[in-house]
Amino acid sequence: MVGVTMVQSDAQVVPHPDEVLGSLLARRAWRAAHGTASFAKSMGLPWDVWCRDIDRSINVLFLNKVAEGLGIERECVRTMTVNTFLSKCGVPVQAIGFEPWITYVGLVRWKRIRYGQMYCCRCLDSPDRYLCRDWRISTNWLCPAHSLPLQDCCPECGKPFTPYRDDELVLARCGRCTTSLAGHDLQPVSDEELELHRHIQSIWNDARTGRPGPLCALYRHLSEVAVCDPRFALAGEHWSYWRTWERAALLRSQEGVIVRLASHPSRGALVWCGYSLACDLSARPKRRTASMPIDPQRRAQLLLDMARRVRWPRRSRARVSR
Incomplete structure (x- = not known):
């Protein structure tokens, strides 16, 4: 409970209206002179909390512990996830798996192998830097406040932006080559x-x-x-x-x-x-599927024909960091 009291005593770090949950935890941990892992442990959170996409969705147990540890209301914590924003827009959401409109970060433990987390170099140049919810929506590619294109990697080494590892968010620098991610002179959008x-x-x-x-x-x-x-x-x-x-x-x-x-x-x-x-699936007549032939040769030929019609997705290595 000592860690919880210390966190609640810091009233200067308040959540922004469009801030995601992981950003608030990282900023609170930095203000409390804690690492992100030890800060989460002081609130009773599991050790693998940073191995999950907590900016996308959280479960009820995690929600209660975060709200109690940060000293804010549960509904405020719930609104700091991307799924809550999508559900308000009428988009069906789920905890895991593919979901439209969300960019994917490819979490593997603490590492992110996909370029799904965007950022604005001018927004990170401000003292009170944080991650916006719109930086995980796939239809966004620019910052309307600064008229600059959003970035998704380090401009020097090309590593994906990992805001919660090596204090990349609070320091605004790359954790691999220590290049600054803020204040770059980019060509403004038209x-x-x-x-x-x-x-x-x-x-x-x-x-x-x-x-x-x-x-x-x-x-x-x-x-x-x-x-x-x-x-x-x-x-x-x-x-x-x-x-x-x-x-x-x-x-x-x-x-x-x-x-x-x-x-x-x-x-x-x-x-x-x-x-x-648009229509009710239960009202539709059930689709009748053809039975498999008894002859083994014909069955094998049918399976081969079905396999030829399958279009396997081509996965490009250009979208995954090395």
């Missing part, structure tokens, strides 16, 4: 990109106010384009796994569709195919 970002944000705002139709239509359209368009057909993975600049190119190529969905929300009001089926 006015057209800022306007496109505003249209995408209006689609998200419509979903949060109870009109998720345009968001569903956007997800379905982007998924179809990423598979069928020759410019993106060789990606081999869902577009949420792509690098930041690749997702930016995909969104820029579909500017016309995005503008139409943002300008006319009713166009996608009945399009739910991006997440689930």
Whole structure:
């Protein structure tokens, strides 16, 4: 209980409205002169807490311990996860597995092998630096406050950004080559990109106010384009796994569709195919499957034909750190 009292006595580190949970824990640990592992242990959290994607979702037991240790309300802790934001927008969420709209960090113990965590070099240059929730949403590729493109790795060595390891967030430097991640002179984005970002944000705002139709239509359209368009057909993975600049190119190529969905929300009001089926599955007649032939030769030939029709995804090493 000594660690809990020490944490609660620090009233200067308060959560920001758009901050994720791991960012608040890392900042509290730094202010309390603790390592992230020892700080989590002082609150009674398991040792593998930093091996989980706590910015995405947390369970009830973890939620209660964090709320008690940090001295804040449970609902405030719950809103600091990306899944809570998606559920408010009408997106079905789950604790583990694939989930649309979320960039993936590829957690392997403390290491992150994917480039899913984005950051703004100008935001990290401020004294009170923290991780924004929008830096895990796959439709974001720029910082509207500074009009700069978001980064997903170290500009010197190319290592993925791991904010909770080696104090990379609080120090704003790479844990491998100690290069500063803040204050770099980057080329600002164009006015057209800022306007496109505003249209995408209006689609998200419509979903949060109870009109998720345009968001569903956007997800379905982007998924179809990423598979069928020759410019993106060789990606081999869902577009949420792509690098930041690749997702930016995909969104820029579909500017016309995005503008139409943002300008006319009713166009996608009945399009739910991006997440689930519009009609009740129980009302549909069950699909009859053909039985396997008795002849072993014909059965083997049928299995070979089925295997030839399977399209195996191509996994590119360019999207995974070495």
